[in-house]
Amino acid sequence: MSVIEITNLQKIYNPKKIPVHALNGINLSIEEGEFTAIVGPSGSGKSTLLNMIGGLDEPTEGKVIINGVDISTLSGRQLIDFRLKNIGFVFQNYSLLPVLTARENVEFIMQLQGRKKLEYKQRAEQLLEEVGLAERMDNRPSHLSGGQQQRVAVARALASKPKFILADEPTANLDSHSTNELLEMMLKLNQEENMTFIFSTHDQRVIDKARRVVSIVDGKIEEDIFTSNTVDLKESHEN
Amino acid sequence: MRSMQLGSYSNMIKNSVEAYSGYIQVHDSGYWENKSINRLLEDSDSLRSELTTNQAVKYVIPRLETFALAATENLSKGVAIIGTDPEAENHMTGIADKISAGKYITANSDGVLISEGLSEYLSLGVNDTLVLLGQGYHGTNAVGKFPVTGIIKLVNPQMNNNTVYMPLSLCQYYNGSNNMLTSLAIVLDSYESVAPVTSELKAKLGSEYEVMDWEEMQPELVQLIQSDNAGGIIMLGILYMVIAFGIFGTIMMMTIERIREFGVLISIGMQKVRLSVLIFFETLLIGISGLFISFIAGVPLLYYMHQHPIPLTGDAAKSIEEMGYEPIIPFSLAPEIFFTQGISILLIVLVCLFYPYFRLWYLKPAEALK
Numbered sequence: 001m002s003v004i005e006i007t008n009l010q011k012i013y014n015p016k017k018i019p020v021h022a023l024n025g026i027n028l029s030i031e032e033g034e035f036t037a038i039v040g041p042s043g044s045g046k047s048t049l050l051n052m053i054g055g056l057d058e059p060t061e062g063k064v065i066i067n068g069v070d071i072s073t074l075s076g077r078q079l080i081d082f083r084l085k086n087i088g089f090v091f092q093n094y095s096l097l098p099v100l101t102a103r104e105n106v107e108f109i110m111q112l113q114g115r116k117k118l119e120y121k122q123r124a125e126q127l128l129e130e131v132g133l134a135e136r137m138d139n140r141p142s143h144l145s146g147g148q149q150q151r152v153a154v155a156r157a158l159a160s161k162p163k164f165i166l167a168d169e170p171t172a173n174l175d176s177h178s179t180n181e182l183l184e185m186m187l188k189l190n191q192e193e194n195m196t197f198i199f200s201t202h203d204q205r206v207i208d209k210a211r212r213v214v215s216i217v218d219g220k221i222e223e224d225i226f227t228s229n230t231v232d233l234k235e236s237h238e239n
Numbered sequence: 240m241r242s243m244q245l246g247s248y249s250n251m252i253k254n255s256v257e258a259y260s261g262y263i264q265v266h267d268s269g270y271w272e273n274k275s276i277n278r279l280l281e282d283s284d285s286l287r288s289e290l291t292t293n294q295a296v297k298y299v300i301p302r303l304e305t306f307a308l309a310a311t312e313n314l315s316k317g318v319a320i321i322g323t324d325p326e327a328e329n330h331m332t333g334i335a336d337k338i339s340a341g342k343y344i345t346a347n348s349d350g351v352l353i354s355e356g357l358s359e360y361l362s363l364g365v366n367d368t369l370v371l372l373g374q375g376y377h378g379t380n381a382v383g384k385f386p387v388t389g390i391i392k393l394v395n396p397q398m399n400n401n402t403v404y405m406p407l408s409l410c411q412y413y414n415g416s417n418n419m420l421t422s423l424a425i426v427l428d429s430y431e432s433v434a435p436v437t438s439e440l441k442a443k444l445g446s447e448y449e450v451m452d453w454e455e456m457q458p459e460l461v462q463l464i465q466s467d468n469a470g471g472i473i474m475l476g477i478l479y480m481v482i483a484f485g486i487f488g489t490i491m492m493m494t495i496e497r498i499r500e501f502g503v504l505i506s507i508g509m510q511k512v513r514l515s516v517l518i519f520f521e522t523l524l525i526g527i528s529g530l531f532i533s534f535i536a537g538v539p540l541l542y543y544m545h546q547h548p549i550p551l552t553g554d555a556a557k558s559i560e561e562m563g564y565e566p567i568i569p570f571s572l573a574p575e576i577f578f579t580q581g582i583s584i585l586l587i588v589l590v591c592l593f594y595p596y597f598r599l600w601y602l603k604p605a606e607a608l609k
Binding site: 054076081085156160 | 500506507512603604605
């Protein structure tokens with residue numbers, strides 16, 4: 001079943017002055033449980049595409065349909081609410097709230113959803129344990145390494161029980177050890193919980209692990225390859 | 240600054256009001272327009288009791304005021320005679336403390352007090368005799384010889400040059416106006432009681448009497464305060480502009496440096512309205528904390544300055560004294576100062592909130608996240 005259906009998606013910045021065609025008619029369908037890398041050189045339109053899928057920016061033309069809902073028909077308030085319920089975000093520079101602890105950062109999104117205290121407390125603990133941060137729950141982001149912060153960000157993204165997770169270059173600021181740990185964790189979530197991941201990346205190590213690689217050049221899909229990766233988590237860890 | 244300004248006004252009013260006029264005066268109808276010895280009111284118990292029923296009234300000072308020619312063997316001078324109840328007068332003006340020679344008069348004295356300037360001009364000392372020649376009640380001759388019981392130094396230079404105080408009964412006898420008064424001066428427990436007591440007395444006494452508050456009796460002082468206050472308000476406005484820019488700068492900086500954070504919050508699903516409420520309370524809390532800290536720091540200082548006004552010396556003190564005021568810079572602790580400043584700052588904070596709201600309302604998450 002398609003989680004995301006993208007039809008003839010176009011984005012033109014400065015359409016009246018000096019138009020910049022960031023996306024030129026993207027057609028893409030992403031199924032539930034996919035582990036998809038969107039790759040391409042800088043300025044190719046990867047981040048713009050992720051922003052369109054996440055409803056963070058409006059397309060000039062075309063449609064993004066998520067779980068059967070055309071998100072361009074939603075009002076500002078509805079769109080924010082839709083993101084809260086359906087999409088998990090992982091940002092390049094972690095973007096955790098610096099005054100909150102790891103636990104509170106994860107709880108925060110569930111508080112926005114209006115969940116009960118006992119429920120969000122238990123789930124935050126469970127998620128942080130899953131991402132390997134059981135011992136660091138009460139640390140503020142400034143007391144966590146980059147890799148640990150990104151794992152908190154993944155736990156936060158998962159906390160709202162989204163349909164899929166969008167990650168914009170999640171390993172860009174991480175060293176190779178942290179990159180491996182994060183990838184291992186994302187793959188585990190993908191395989192064990194069938195969580196759909198869509199991420200943009202430059203990192204060849206990440207691309208190598210992806211089961212689908214969508215290459216974008218000049219705002220167009222140049223290649224869309226389904227790899228034969230069935231990642232062995234143990235092997236991944238050893239690598 | 241405002242405390243000093245309002246403190247000065249209070250002091251000016253206190254000096255003027257408590258030095259002579261009282262907060263309210265009751266006269267015979269039309270006396271103030273035409274200050275004639277023939278427009279007198281009767282000093283009756285019923286009138287006195289009407290005046291003292293209000294709890295805010297502290298003292299009532301009966302006075303009979305007139306003019307005369309004061310003479311000695313070789314010199315004469317026009318003087319103002321104030322016949323008064325010495326005890327009540329002293330309660331209001333503390334006149335007994337201003338005696339520079341001799342002693343204060345009593346209700347039954349047959350002597351008078353003369354002001355220092357008059358004493359110097361007429362070369363009169365204690366126990367010398369002062370001759371007064373004037374017109375009494377309804378055309379009678381008012382002539383008398385009075386021993387000088389004491390000499391007083393009055394703050395007001397004009398009064399210091401031409402004033403004679405005498406006991407009320409003696410003054411009434413001198414004028415041939417037994418049991419008659421020109422005015423009943425009223426001292427109240429506070430400045431705030433002036434308006435209600437004036438209204439009450441006007442209603443109770445009717446048109447037979449003239450009830451005037453200090454503002455009606457001293458319009459020049461009111462004008463002086465109003466014009467000075469206008470300058471103070473302009474200064475205050477300039478200060479508020481500076482403060483407003485400071486607050487706006489802080490709020491603008493707080494907003495700009497957190498635009499990315501706002502972008503993250505909206506991206507992950509926080510409604511703008513909810514974030515606006517958060518920003519509102521955060522800014523309000525900062526504003527209230529700032530006010531609280533400034534009050535904590537400012538109130539003891541102002542209290543100290545209120546208790547220990549800055550004394551003026553030299554020529555500055557002399558010129559202030561010549562105007563009839565104490566040579567000090569007093570500070571006010573009036574609640575309105577704190578209330579007005581607090582409300583003004585909170586209003587500035589609330590107006591400055593438009594900036595983060597404007598930025599938040601038009602915030603595009605994709606741009607904020609760049």
